[in-house]
Amino acid sequence: MNSAKPELSPTQISQFLASRRSTRDFLSNPIPRDLLNEVLEDAMTAPSWSNTRPFLVAIAEGEVKERISKEFLNRWANVSKNLRKGLLGKITLLLTRYGLPTSNRLVGKPYSKDLKPRSMRLGAELLGSMGISRENKDARDKWWATNYEFYGAPTELFIYIHKSLGIFSASDAGLMMENLMLSAHARGLGTCAQGAVSIWDDVVRKEFDVPKNYRLLCGLAIGYPSDAPANSFKSHRIAANEITVSPRSTSA
Ligand SMILES: Cc1cc2nc3c(=O)[nH]c(=O)nc-3n(C[C@H](O)[C@H](O)[C@H](O)COP(=O)(O)O)c2cc1C
Numbered sequence: 001m002n003s004a005k006p007e008l009s010p011t012q013i014s015q016f017l018a019s020r021r022s023t024r025d026f027l028s029n030p031i032p033r034d035l036l037n038e039v040l041e042d043a044m045t046a047p048s049w050s051n052t053r054p055f056l057v058a059i060a061e062g063e064v065k066e067r068i069s070k071e072f073l074n075r076w077a078n079v080s081k082n083l084r085k086g087l088l089g090k091i092t093l094l095l096t097r098y099g100l101p102t103s104n105r106l107v108g109k110p111y112s113k114d115l116k117p118r119s120m121r122l123g124a125e126l127l128g129s130m131g132i133s134r135e136n137k138d139a140r141d142k143w144w145a146t147n148y149e150f151y152g153a154p155t156e157l158f159i160y161i162h163k164s165l166g167i168f169s170a171s172d173a174g175l176m177m178e179n180l181m182l183s184a185h186a187r188g189l190g191t192c193a194q195g196a197v198s199i200w201d202d203v204v205r206k207e208f209d210v211p212k213n214y215r216l217l218c219g220l221a222i223g224y225p226s227d228a229p230a231n232s233f234k235s236h237r238i239a240a241n242e243i244t245v246s247p248r249s250t251s252a
Contacts, residue, residue: 020182021235023190024146025228026153026221030061035187036155039222042183046175054162054169055176055217058208061155068156071203072148075099080141103201103216122235129233147196151230153221158197158204160214173217180220190225193218 008016040057048054060068079099082089093100101107111119124134132139150156159177161169181191197204197219204216225231 016186017182020185021233022192023221023225024151024192024230025226026151026190026223027226028152028154029224030154031189031223039180039183039187039189043176043180046179048172048175049165049168052165053172054165055173056160056210056214058158058160058204058210059155060158060207064207065150065156068203068207069149072197072200073145075200076145076148084137101199104198107195107199118238125236126233130230144196147194150194150219150221151192153223155222156197157220157222158208159217159220160210161217163213163215170217177220184222188224189222190231192221194221
């Protein structure tokens with residue numbers, strides 16, 4: 001017999017799961033430490049590879065968070081300015097190196113052909129919901145910069161994964177993050193996972209003593225959602241049958 005289930009109907013569970021959405025505009029109100037601890041405790045109820053919990057969470061708040069944000073914004077300002085200047089800007093960037101990724105180089109790399117349309121759709125719909133067109137590069141760069149203000153969240157969590165377990169560390173961290181995000185949602189908090197902040201690990205490590213055998217996976221902004229339009233955005237969902245794979249042959 002599995003552990004006792006709480007008295008929630010499947011429909012209630014489905015509705016709750018579907019009601020979580022990324023928050024991209026936060027009030028500045030701090031999260032009470034007890035509340036954050038409850039959410040972190042819930043995060044620990046997720047399954048984990050051999051129960052190893054191969055991840056660490058750096059909690060950035062107050063001045064620490066501000067210093068990280070400031071450096072991120074400076075780097076992004078230099079990158080976006082030079083990328084908009086064409087070849088000369090790119091050469092300047094390569095020579096000065098300020099703002100180039102120091103950790104996760106996946107961010108900013110082109111998507112593979114099969115995934116690109118999904119990402120493009122998200123970009124077009126999310127930015128479109130805020131009146132930003134694809135052609136308006138300045139506005140798009142400015143919007144991306146809000147990632148580096150953690151969308152105004154009072155707390156940014158930096159999620160580190162143990163290098164030794166490879167993809168299983170990332171999977172475990174993902175499971176933990178989803179528990180964390182749902183627990184936060186149940187308590188009136190909003191969250192946004194942020195791959196955007198994984199490119200400059202050196203900035204975070206300057207503030208936190210993170211062991212060398214851990215690498216930065218992503219950030220996670222957490223706090224109280226504002227009623228800004230960005231938080232009403234509902235991203236598209238592909239149907240479940242688009243991710244299922246059928247057997248090569250169904251005949252016996
Ligand atoms: C690992 C990961 C990284 C993400 N990085 C970013 C990010 O850098 N900036 C952002 O605004 N949203 C980011 N997101 C949020 C996704 O865009 C979002 O989850 C997706 O569009 C589905 O929308 P929903 O969370 O509102 O359901 C990230 C999500 C995940 C799981």
